[in-house]
Amino acid sequence: MLKNKPDVIDEKRIREYLQTKWLGNTILYAEKMDSTNNRAKQLGEQDTENGTVVVTGYQTSGRGRRGNTWVSPEGNCYFSILLRPEVMSDRVSMITLVSALALTKAIKQVTGLDAMIKWPNDIIVNSKKLCGILTESSMDQTGIRYVVVGIGINCNQIEFSKNIAGMATSIRLETGKEISRSKLFGTFLNIFETYYEVFLETEDLSEFLEEYNNLLVNRGKEVKIIEKDKERILTAIGIDEKGGLIVKDGQGRKEMIISGEVSVRGLYGYV
Numbered sequence: 001m002l003k004n005k006p007d008v009i010d011e012k013r014i015r016e017y018l019q020t021k022w023l024g025n026t027i028l029y030a031e032k033m034d035s036t037n038n039r040a041k042q043l044g045e046q047d048t049e050n051g052t053v054v055v056t057g058y059q060t061s062g063r064g065r066r067g068n069t070w071v072s073p074e075g076n077c078y079f080s081i082l083l084r085p086e087v088m089s090d091r092v093s094m095i096t097l098v099s100a101l102a103l104t105k106a107i108k109q110v111t112g113l114d115a116m117i118k119w120p121n122d123i124i125v126n127s128k129k130l131c132g133i134l135t136e137s138s139m140d141q142t143g144i145r146y147v148v149v150g151i152g153i154n155c156n157q158i159e160f161s162k163n164i165a166g167m168a169t170s171i172r173l174e175t176g177k178e179i180s181r182s183k184l185f186g187t188f189l190n191i192f193e194t195y196y197e198v199f200l201e202t203e204d205l206s207e208f209l210e211e212y213n214n215l216l217v218n219r220g221k222e223v224k225i226i227e228k229d230k231e232r233i234l235t236a237i238g239i240d241e242k243g244g245l246i247v248k249d250g251q252g253r254k255e256m257i258i259s260g261e262v263s264v265r266g267l268y269g270y271v
């Protein structure tokens with residue numbers, strides 16, 4: 001899948017870019033893993049500290065949303081963050097949107113690409129998917145035990161399997177260049193820490209509404225809302241402070257779409 005050997009990504013190089021207070025104090029790097037989310041969840045079950053990150057350049061059993069496989073060849077960036085937020089358990093899905101925002105900003109900063117967000121959390125460049133986010137959590141009767149935010153960024157991949165070829169892209173394909181994955185990863189952690197701290201203060205997305213909505217790729221456009229037993233065409237307006245997508249029908253009647261319950265597609269393809 002790769003023509004040249006990719007840049008080296010390791011803890012030492014990542015630390016060259018890291019300016020965080022607590023995020024990434026512990027970085028667990030391995031050249032190859034089954035899934036960084038699996039590893040981070042194991043750590044979540046132990047006493048591993050908040051802000052630990054797990055990173056690799058190659059996954060053998062990468063996982064995506066809705067039980068999909070996340071094909072993870074060498075040369076991309078795969079990582080997971082272990083968080084122990086002291087917020088109500090119904091706030092977990094908001095962390096995914098905070099991550100999408102930080103990721104979009106980091107990608108713009110490091111690559112110059114005009115990255116946008118397909119609600120709730122796909123990062124899109126030129127109508128194709130560049131990154132995916134899989135947030136998993138564990139709760140008990142007292143609340144959240146841990147949250148794992150897993151992110152896959154297509155960095156150096158130049159070929160995709162037939163079923164996703166028209167829908168996926170990479171930084172290499174979009175810029176024609178190879179970027180430093182350590183720089184991108186370090187930059188993301190710096191931005192994420194700042195955004196996440198704001199989220200912990202407000203416990204909602206109120207501080208991010210304008211920024212998120214300006215990055216929403218479907219904003220003001222018709223989208224297909226795919227529910228269990230029906231499909232509807234509605235216009236996307238933006239998110240509210242809880243992270244739901246506000247849509248309206250032809251009569252201007254508004255409703256809220258909740259992440260996880262439906263799938264949102266553009267009318268002419270993925271975006």
Ligand code: BTN
Binds near residue numbers: 122153
């Ligand atoms: C999606 O379906 O869009 C989400 C993909 C998330 C993939 C990342 S790669 C790092 C982390 N480890 C995994 O097994 N999955 C996530």
